[in-house]
Amino acid sequence: MWYMENNKEKILNNLKNVMLDNTGDDTLLGDDLDKDEEIVDQKHLKKKLSKPKRIILLVAAILLVVVICCDMRLKTVRYTFDSPKVENSFKIALITDLHGNRYGKNQSTLIDAIDKENPDLVLLGGDIFDDKISYEKSEETIAILSEKYKCYYVTGNHEYWSRDVDNIINIVKSYGITVLEGGVDTIDINGQMINICGVDDPDNYVYLDGGQKIEDQLKQVEKKVNKDYYTILLSHRPEYYQEYSKYGYDLVLCGHAHGGQWRIPGILNGLYAPDQGLFPEYAGGLYEYESGAMVVSRGLDRQGVKVPRIFNRPELVIIEVE
The missing domain is CATH 3.60.21.10 (Metallo-dependent phosphatases)
Known part of the structure; x- marks a missing residue:
């Protein structure tokens, strides 16, 4: 217990790295992390939303606008x-x-x-x-x-x-x-x-x-x-x-x-x-x-x-x- 209490920061960081390596998503750690532990890895997010995905989202957004604007029902x-x-x-x-x-x-x-x-x-x-x-x-x-x-x-x-x-x-x-x-x-x-x-x-x-x-x-x-x-x-x-x-x-x-x-x-x-x-x-x-x-x-x-x-x-x- 003494070890865990005095090494909480190190343990949490290790746990976070394990979760990221296996899932790519640190949200699975829940809401119990301290605010200063909720680090957003911008580089990781950019990798996660690849260029093809960004194009698909853009096309979907354009199609949605067209459907709403040109609704002929x-x-x-x-x-x-x-x-x-x-x-x-x-x-x-x-x-x-x-x-x-x-x-x-x-x-x-x-x-x-x-x-x-x-x-x-x-x-x-x-x-x-x-x-x-x-x-x-x-x-x-x-x-x-x-x-x-x-x-x-x-x-x-x-x-x-x-x-x-x-x-x-x-x-x-x-x-x-x-x-x-x-x-x-x-x-x-x-x-x-x-x-x-x-x-x-x-x-x-x-x-x-x-x-x-x-x-x-x-x-x-x-x-x-x-x-x-x-x-x-x-x-x-x-x-x-x-x-x-x-x-x-x-x-x-x-x-x-x-x-x-x-x-x-x-x-x-x-x-x-x-x-x-x-x-x-x-x-x-x-x-x-x-x-x-x-x-x-x-x-x-x-x-x-x-x-x-x-x-x-x-x-x-x-x-x-x-």
């Missing part, structure tokens, strides 16, 4: 609004900018997400079809939805860019879906009357003989609508926010901006959006005005553009009005 985004015009709540599913993208076999990922919500209405806010991608998945989506839900549709710019818009509209109508072309449909939802309004994408004026400017279509809608009822406007383009707010819609629903492609949540809502340019004001989310609000969906496109979406998952928008 569908998410559901919810908004709730209160209105004195509504006695019995109702639910809307808004989908925009599908661009013919695939969401599982028979579009099951998207359809199941909508079915889970059991909405009273499904609103299709433009660019469901694309000018460069097969119509197959677009048509499959509207075919399935139209069997289950009351659906409304407005055109986006890509329907016009296809130069096949008449055919696309006929396809949509063939499934019993109402295409709103500067029109209003007043319907009973859960015992109350609701106005569903819609305007064509502004490119109808460019690509169609006799096409109307969006300002003219909004005036046309205004003449038809009874504002005593809760009124929803479906329009592809969010950059007309100031124009929409003049008419006092309770709710405006848009898409088109794709969430600004690149986002930094809490810092940058979007880097670039078509027809708005860099740092778009209306990239995605909620924009309120005195008499109502505009919701901009970040859309469902995840393969149709050359620039990847960053921190910008494709989204299904669910709106509850109470």
